Amino acid sequence: MTAVGTATSSAGAHAPALARLRRALGGRRFVPYYYLAPMVVLLGLFTYWPFVHTVYLSLTEWNLRPDTPLEFVGAANFAEITGNRLFQDALRNTLIYIAGSIPLKVLLPIPIAVFLWSLGPGGQVYRSVIFLPTLLSFVVVSVVFLWLLNPIGGHAQQFFALFGLSFPNVLGQPTAALWTILLISTWKIIGFNTLLYIAGLASINRDYIEAMRIDGAGDWAVLRHLIWPLLTPTTFFVLIATVIFSIQQVFTPIDIMTEGGPANGTTNLFYMVYQYAFVVFNVGYGAAGTVMLFVLLLAVTLIKVRLLDRHVHYDQ
Amino acid sequence: MRLSAPWRVVGHTILLALCLSVLVPLLIAVGTAFKPSNEVYSILPWPTAPTLDNFVRIFTDTPFAIYTWNSVGTTGLRVAGQLLFAVLTAYAFARWDFPGRELLFALVLGAMMIPHQLTMIPIYILVAELQWFDTWRALIIPNLAMPFGVFLLRQHFRSFPKEIFDAAEIDGAGHWRALWLVVLPNLRPALAALTIILFIDTWNEYFWPLLVTDTPESRTIQVGIRQFLEEDFDDYGALMAGLTLASLPALAIFFFFQRQVMDTFVASGIKG
Structure with missing residues (x-):
């Protein structure tokens, strides 16, 4: 709630700047990206990043416990x-x-x-x-x-x-x-x-x-x-x-x-x-x-x- | 094409044997679900004194009701989310040309080539760090993106005349209203098909729920059934009643939409 409150008050102070931002982001050319955003974020978070991370983890040694450090062991x-x-x-x-x-x-x-x-x-x-x-x-x-x-x-x-x-x-x-x-x-x-x-x-x-x-x-x-x-x-x-x-x-x-x-x-x-x-x-x-x-x-x-x-x- | 008589005899014989091999195990399981406990080990597949006791006991003696609720809730929310995000994505690709379109499209479809099993370890770690372990969130959120849905819907969008978007525009409908008022009604058969597949797949899913659930609070039916085995649950009548109930939703959908279900599964080739 605090964040929202701050945003509102600063919006009052910088109204022209915000209007500019809104015009820029509300422009038609950004519309397709809004539609794609949820899918892209989800895929990034739950498909692509884990995929890369798996490769990294394959070169380490770890027992899944947060209190033990992960050790790099190569191949x-x-x-x-x-x-x-x-x-x-x-x-x-x-x-x-x-x-x-x-x-x-x-x-x-x-x-x-x-x-x-x-x-x-x-x-x-x-x-x-x-x-x-x-x-x-x-x-x-x-x-x-x-x-x-x-x-x-x-x-x-x-x-x-x-x-x-x-x-x-x-x-x-x-x-x-x-x-x-x-x-x-x-x-x-x-x-x-x-x-x-x-x-x-x-x-x-x-x-x-x-x-x-x-x-x-x-x-x-x-x-x-x-x-x-x-x-x-x-x-x-x-x-x-x-x-x-x-x-x-x-x-x-x-x-x-x-x-x-x-x-x-x-x-x-x-x-x-x-x-x-x-x-x-x-x-x-x-x-x-x-x-x-x-x-x-x-x-x-x-x-x-x-x-x-x-x-x-x-x-x- | 009609085969000659001897081939037809061979064909019917093989098909009858195949159908029996499918039906007999299922009939024994369902029959046992209706058996009183003194008949469970009898060789007769069906009960001589049918009873609903097993269906009562699976609910009173085990957390089966909670498992069912978890399955219903997480499957419903997950499928709704998958449909929504797939529609938004497919709509954007079908409607606009924009910088990066090809790259993003490759990114979305490329994800189809990364099976869930290859990403499970980091997602599991992430779920644990976010404290989502053993909650509905762990079952739903990591599975909301369904590139296959985008793929299937794209096939249907292709047969969509571009003018339909323009017409909606002229009528003063923005892209958002056009999606809900013009596009979705026209996609209804495709969405119904996609919903059926996603529902059956999610309902029957075993692997991911096995990893991220730990207590009855979040266990789905499929993992719950495994839990019965784990605990050496020896009330086989009740167990078979549970299996029957777990299979009921998919079988009911099949019963009412037989042709559509079979066509949809075939068209998608998703199984496998």
Whole structure:
């Protein structure tokens, strides 16, 4: 309140100066900047500055406590992390998550989409059902599966018991746990990716297909020589989106279902960063891990934004 | 295009299997939410004596009501803010040519290439220094800028005839009134689509709330659910009731605006 009061009284004293200022700032040429100001300030404060600051923090050592000083250590964090077992496991798992996602989340939806597209409007119920997991939070999905897979009394175990079989404790073994998370993340995204392909297919002119049919082409020929080539841009887009998804979004099932274990079996680079920065409070390690993750993500994201731009253009 | 009969059989079989794999886990979860406690571990997916007890207990035995309020409040305020700032930004870019336009535009869209996860540590430190930790402010303010919204709205502004601005001007409407009276009504479908995406995304968000909340006072539903696991909460009936309630808003929107929701998600490709 004091500040406002002062401003008012000084405005009275320097009325001509203030009027000049108001004229200058109220001029039409400043108008666009007023509209942009909130966004620019927010992005500066919460995107660009933190981004640069992360790079700086990656060269320091600090435990997040205000009373301990931050120490500049240069590139030591990078050397120490990469020599670390956790990093090597996380990097290996990240690559497995990506590699496993390609057949499951990128290729598998293609035949599903082609089939749904061939049904026309008749496939609406299928589409709605497979879209459902997209709407659910990954927390909900992870908890449901955690409970279904519970080795004691979970539905999977009970179902197997009906046939006298015992259901393995899939989350208790590193490789099985990783593939379980991979399959659950497939469950979550496959419907969405299928819809992306259907959107890509919708732009294919059906006259071409008729023409090929008249020339005696079978299903396979149409698929191979017409649909697949026209679907290539969509496939590439889905691939990029899926890679980003596989790096970022599996954080939630990892955190809820295994916390990176057993024996680092399910952790990935992003989860490693989280643990360094916010579980053991090693800011330098966390930031250094983030910078390495950034290099990986930047390449992928750059391509994605390019494609997104083109993708939306096609729609119009 | 019609596929030949054998392919159609294969297709329907695969799709039915896929739909079952989606529906069975969800039905078991929802079914359990309505089970009395002595049936929770029964293999039957549905209750033999349905009850609402679980829904009562999740509210009486846990801070679920506060979690819900936090989710509703922070999601509402955050989405409103994101929409407002995205509209202002997209409007300025669509309407005027001004020095620095290209640079600022690159700055805004460039931010889309910096995922949240890469900026979290400094923002976390900033939030702690500002004493925002464990408050609604921490959940809302760092997330108000949504370059993706600007990107999407720009696509719609492009199809806007420039004359519409001039016409509003001639009618004596300033740029501010023109925005609210002429531009926004014409953007309604795009804004509705954007709102749906932002709402579902924010409502389901897990990572950021996990970092900056610490007590029930500010925990959102998603983080609250994790807290149940953390505390070895073993009332699975109530837990499933909580999951059902947490999923209800997004499913309700989907139920009423099925086509729009699916089209919007696809058009944006934001998921992922």
